[in-house]
Amino acid sequence: MSDDSRGSIAASASERGADRGAESGRSTVSEGSVVRPYGDTTGDGMVQTSFTLPVPPGPKAEGAALQLAHKMGIEPAMVVHSHGIGEGFTFFVVYGSVRHLVDLDAVHVEERPYPLLSPSEVNAAVKARLRRSLVVLGACIGTDAHTVGIDAILNLKGFAGEKGLEYYRELQVANLGAQVSVPELVHAARARKADAVLVSQVVTQKDAHLRNTRELAGAFREAMGESRPLLVVGGPRFDPAMAAELGVDKVFGRGTTPGEVASYLVHALVPEEATP
Amino acid sequence: MSDDSRGSIAASASERGADRGAESGRSTVSEGSVVRPYGDTTGDGMVQTSFTLPVPPGPKAEGAALQLAHKMGIEPAMVVHSHGIGEGFTFFVVYGSVRHLVDLDAVHVEERPYPLLSPSEVNAAVKARLRRSLVVLGACIGTDAHTVGIDAILNLKGFAGEKGLEYYRELQVANLGAQVSVPELVHAARARKADAVLVSQVVTQKDAHLRNTRELAGAFREAMGESRPLLVVGGPRFDPAMAAELGVDKVFGRGTTPGEVASYLVHALVPEEATP
Amino acid sequence: MSGLELDGELVRRARELATRAAAPVVDLARTHTTVSVERATLRLAGLTGTDPVLGDGEVPWVNRVVDAVQEQVGLAHGVSLPVWHALTSGTAPDLAALAEQVGAGTARFALPDDPEPAREAARAAVGAGLARIDANRARREDLVATHGDPPRRPWIYLIVATGDIYEDIPQAQAAARAGADVIAVIRSTGQSLLDYVPEGATRTGYAGTYATQENFRLMRAALDDVSAELGRYVRLTNYASGLCMPEIAVLAGLERLDMMLNDAMYGILFRDINPRRTFVDQRFSRMVHARAGIIINTGEDNYLTTADAVDEAHTVTVSQLLNETLAHEAGLADWQLGLGHAFEIDPAVPESFRLELAHALLARGLFPDAPLKWMPPTKHMTGDVFGGYLLDGFFNLAGALTGQGILLVGMMTEAVVTPWLSDRDLALRNVRYVLSAAGNLHEDFAPRPGGFIDRRAHSVLTDAVQLLERIADHEQGLIQAIADGTFGITKRSPDGGKGRDGVFRTAAGAYNPALELMEGVRV
Amino acid sequence: MSGLELDGELVRRARELATRAAAPVVDLARTHTTVSVERATLRLAGLTGTDPVLGDGEVPWVNRVVDAVQEQVGLAHGVSLPVWHALTSGTAPDLAALAEQVGAGTARFALPDDPEPAREAARAAVGAGLARIDANRARREDLVATHGDPPRRPWIYLIVATGDIYEDIPQAQAAARAGADVIAVIRSTGQSLLDYVPEGATRTGYAGTYATQENFRLMRAALDDVSAELGRYVRLTNYASGLCMPEIAVLAGLERLDMMLNDAMYGILFRDINPRRTFVDQRFSRMVHARAGIIINTGEDNYLTTADAVDEAHTVTVSQLLNETLAHEAGLADWQLGLGHAFEIDPAVPESFRLELAHALLARGLFPDAPLKWMPPTKHMTGDVFGGYLLDGFFNLAGALTGQGILLVGMMTEAVVTPWLSDRDLALRNVRYVLSAAGNLHEDFAPRPGGFIDRRAHSVLTDAVQLLERIADHEQGLIQAIADGTFGITKRSPDGGKGRDGVFRTAAGAYNPALELMEGVRV
């Protein structure tokens, strides 16, 4: 039941835009960069989907489910299961083949533009090239009380076998815990002369994490302008491609490891050349 | 684990056509005939989907999965799980909100254009208005050996608490069983002067059921032209709306009951007025 | 199921140690009051509504009055003497009017020289509130008698969490029709840190719906309707823990809620609320629950989301014993103790299912008369909803095999979203299948004495006793243990956390009519 | 698991009745031959390939030769005497050349006056084929010794069914890497009704891939590679049942398949193949499997797809006993008997899971040394893939609790499509979780003597014995029972069904070198 996937993705602007409509034809073999979903035969395009519609069960509901499936590009679509939930709702399971082609060339993976460093390499880099320890501040903002994520990054214990940032000799880490208000955080960052502020957001209902992150970015811009610390946010439901949109320097998604974060900090905050 | 849904649906021609692309805006409440999928709030448009792409796991694969999700109209889409299968394949679970609106008015439910009759009503109708018993022939054609479905319709035992057609006094039923070739079936229909031929198709891989049904229709047309018996096919993966396309008179889908079939036979074969 | 043979001596010792470890907490609670305890007292006396002029009109009158008293005379004697002194000395016809004066800034509070008249009046006013709570308890008993209890144990407990009471209601009713015996309305993420209770019907919560008296009323009424429809009394649950534990407990009693999440430590550990504040508040709130005939649910399950379920299994046992002794002290009976534990072992751990059975049987054996609250997997749920659905099925099976009392239904989307309507429905189908197909498997389930399960249960109990010894030996007992990060590997100092300035040591002559009436002795 | 105490007397009686009920079948098989038996004999002698001119070149030489012999001299004496008489009398240098003559229509067949030379030559030729089968068996034993067997029981058995051998291969390898111990390649829907075995690598099957010698070879080679990679010998399964049972058995032996679906009745009941044809064919094919050290899988599970799993449970037991006695008669050892049964009770039936346990334990108790084949739910799987995934999890648990030998992995899409790559992967994750988390739960599983499970098992066994009595009392025994629709509520008359004109009563002096060599006695 483990979730193997890692790393940061960016779907290209074009895909993020509106559906380009149906691709004509069916590529029976997935040559080179164009592929289709795989059921049991190359190119069959098979997918599974489930959803609930606010309509009572019956032929009309099934027709509505088929309509939605077709709009999603599933053609032909089979409603293989449906059952009513309470009055007025019907749950569906639909199988079928999607018309869409997946163009791998259009997928712009933000290749990590910095090397993965070991703790000792991180320490060495900071010591040699920054000539002082790096001040890192961590917190969960708003009413989010989920600290396990930020703790996994900061605490000695760490995550996925990697020690957390507190383990790094040259990093001066303070973990403010959960439910820290943005003003408190700005104040603390100023007081401690933080080089980087790490913020975790786990609750995403009604896009709380996006709103809170924008608020964070705004507050720091206002309070400190150019001299603001590096802003890093993370959480399981963030799309790492959204950093710019959100006004922060970097976004980490699910499965992030402390090493990735430390390496990024060095890349972003430690000059290439030793500071004279 | 039971599957409550029944009856026959037809998605209107327009939906069967290509995706009309993204509907603009998001109807926060589903007023009247336009609805959206329901997660936990009216209008949230939430759906779940899963599929496999023929690419090794990693950021690129996740980007590809997002691209497909967007093409399906899921926006924003979250890749909430992924894991590699063997080399070269990755399985994904994606959650998100679909842009599409479902227009219930565009769903044309083929309302059953005939009344549901009880066995005694069926018998009475046949006796009174046809003045002879109705000859029904059943079989599974091709290499399909799934007889449980046709048996459920024909055998005394029946299905879902309803007795099968053999129970109807005025119906003369012969069940030829499975793996009957189309020529054999045509020959038997001629020999027995069948009024209706009922055919079951359960195996659908590579659309075998559609191909076999077309072959069936073609053979009867050729052999008997206008005088061919009523052609009725059924099976769990048939879309009841496809009768015309397939060249048969009627298609029954999953969950069909014997009573529905008997009632249809009366409607289609027994004159409104008693034959003089 | 044939339970385990626990070492009776070890069990006796464990309880004795727990009582010693909790003593400093009881002592603290008996000698202090809090703003929330005092506000709760005014609520019992019938003061409702908010000050329309202040802020956006969200500040309740009870807050305004208590703050005013605190400013003018302090809270060392509680609010009751100054408030009812003002009323008996005729400055205002009634509480509402007095509150208006507070709003207008004209109210003046003082301690009476002769406390008797104020005491009497206060006792009468608060008594009316308690009478309503008693009536609700009786009403519940009637309804259970009419509609009946769930047909079997465990009771099926389901959560709704849309943030909008008007979405919650149909979802709760659908869940009840689909088989839920208990509905819990989760609160908006921030509420437990609010130092006041919001008012009215609300539609804007995050990942949960605000706990307000009106929301309580609306949901209870909706569930009374389905109860009648289904011929089965459907219970309603909400959350007490937080800065307003005592007040929410009162509102729950006034609106006939049936269960409340109420843990002596949750707010401290998971909400960083000041320990003293929580200890004082939890005692008052539990006395109200005891009176209201409400079943409490404790929160040990939460520890296993931050700590490892195998390594820290014994901390759950220790916490259950502490919650038990504190609950008894507050007057709760065993049948009211929904002690928490959870199916949170990493499914990749070999024998994980049998380890869960061992832990669940241990709790069952230690608390034979408590309706244990059995929590589903959450930490190790992932976006693989298929694997999650399977894991929830095995959680349900463990519940049936080990005779749990309240089964909190797990959701396949645990790692993804707050539950969808369909998640809840699928989850109930899961429970129904497991209970109907294998619900009686416990008849064939016989962990061998000295076998894997028996040995594991015994070693967890032994670890628990050793930990309790260390805690009891410290003169600050539990308070120190929390500072040391014993539970959920979270450290909380007695002087830290939110709401600490709302705690007051009570002076000689302090008076709280609610405590008096509930304890039957004068405090 | 602590098994059940079965009534030893009842068990003895059941076996004795089964042997009596099967006697008429054995008798029939010993006194008849079939076109497929004769073709299989020629295949053992090394005749391969197809006639390029006939049809699209799909007709194998073995069919051409057997048909020619039948035309010219009939098959009452088998093909071997006429064929090797032709060879020994020098009309053709070898079998292949003789086949060419048949193709050209120039071959002339006759029965020799002195059969000895022909017999000798035939014996030598067929002996070479059997030698290759023996070598394969030895090779398998070596490979198992090198790579090792699966680490535990049950063995995990997985199906591939794309229709295209080149899609099957990567899927089979992926499945093996993901934990499958046994790979079964399902056949194209129509194959079992073909009265010949297709040739070459094929890519065009429906809902399955054609069973051909070349497909066997390709897949076995691919699995040998993964076996080496994984350090675990991965077994390969295919299907014998059908009109070509004997030939496919021979090809399986020649290409070192490890298991074969081979049921004495499946073809009759579910493919409407003539009973006599099947009974003769199954005996020959099973003798070949016995020689090849192949484990057979019987098909009782199929009955429960047409008949109710509770009402007809005893027919499964009866069929298992009949398959056992017929298998023993053909020379198969207990370790080669993968007797079939299945988890097919409607999940809506109360106690369904415990009923399954009772049935599974009965089979386990009756056949302690057989590697029972445990089939997953299919009939009651629906499009609700979540519910299906859960049900498969409980099926896996039942397999572990009752010590099944071969666990056929269930697919959540059973009611939807032939398995997808991802279905298979998710299914294996399901199995891995259940076996790792609860695989040893059988230690704590102790159905009470006289309890629900024990009583159910006993009543099924009693019903089985009563049914066997009725069957054994009829002089046609099993043959009559099938005509009466005893199994899978499907009636099949001895004179009906496909391939009946391929059956021949053997005359005095009939000769089949394969039977002679395999039985060690002259037939």
Ligand code: B12
């Ligand atoms: C543990 C947990 C809790 C614990 C939290 C204890 C604690 N001190 O953290 C408790 C029991 C207290 C809790 C309470 C609640 N929870 Co909670 N909880 C979870 C749970 C089970 C696991 C989360 C977790 O610990 N994951 C493990 C960590 C290691 O993973 P992670 O957070 O993703 O972090 C990794 C990456 O995201 C990244 N990362 C994360 N943050 C950061 C920050 C930086 C700077 C960087 C670089 C990287 C990074 O790195 C980490 C390591 O890889 C999830 C369900 C689930 N299985 O995900 C629900 C879940 C998160 N909770 C949820 C909810 C709603 C709540 C409540 C609000 C419910 C309620 N109303 O009562 C309450 C209140 C809490 C609050 N106000 O926030 C929802 C959120 C729904 C949503 N998407 O909006 C979830 C998803 C459950 C659900 N389906 O409802 N919860």
Ligand code: B12
């Ligand atoms: C039972 C069964 C078998 C039995 C069949 C026994 C028999 N005599 O029928 C056995 C074990 C023999 C079998 C074998 C195979 N099966 Co099968 N089998 C099933 C199973 C489990 C149940 C089907 C069933 O009985 N449903 C119950 C009946 C009542 O429902 P129904 O058929 O839908 O019929 C209803 C309606 O559709 C309608 N209806 C159906 N026909 C008609 C006809 C008319 C005229 C009308 C009006 C209505 C009507 O009315 C019925 C009542 O409501 C399904 C999986 C599943 N759970 O669906 C697989 C399944 C159908 N089998 C499958 C396959 C591939 C096979 C094999 C080919 C596998 C193999 N290669 O070995 C073999 C070979 C059989 C063959 N050549 O066809 C696949 C088909 C995949 C696909 N969609 O193409 C399925 C879906 C399993 C799977 N996922 O792989 N199978």
Ligand SMILES: Cc1ncc(COP(=O)(O)O)c(C=O)c1O
């Ligand atoms: C005992 C207890 N109280 C309260 C809560 C919820 O608290 P909050 O509303 O602060 O999220 C929980 C959540 O799991 C709990 O276990």
Ligand SMILES: Cc1ncc(COP(=O)(O)O)c(C=O)c1O
């Ligand atoms: C014993 C046995 N033989 C053969 C088969 C498959 O036969 P066919 O290839 O005719 O579908 C099965 C299928 O379940 C079986 O159980």
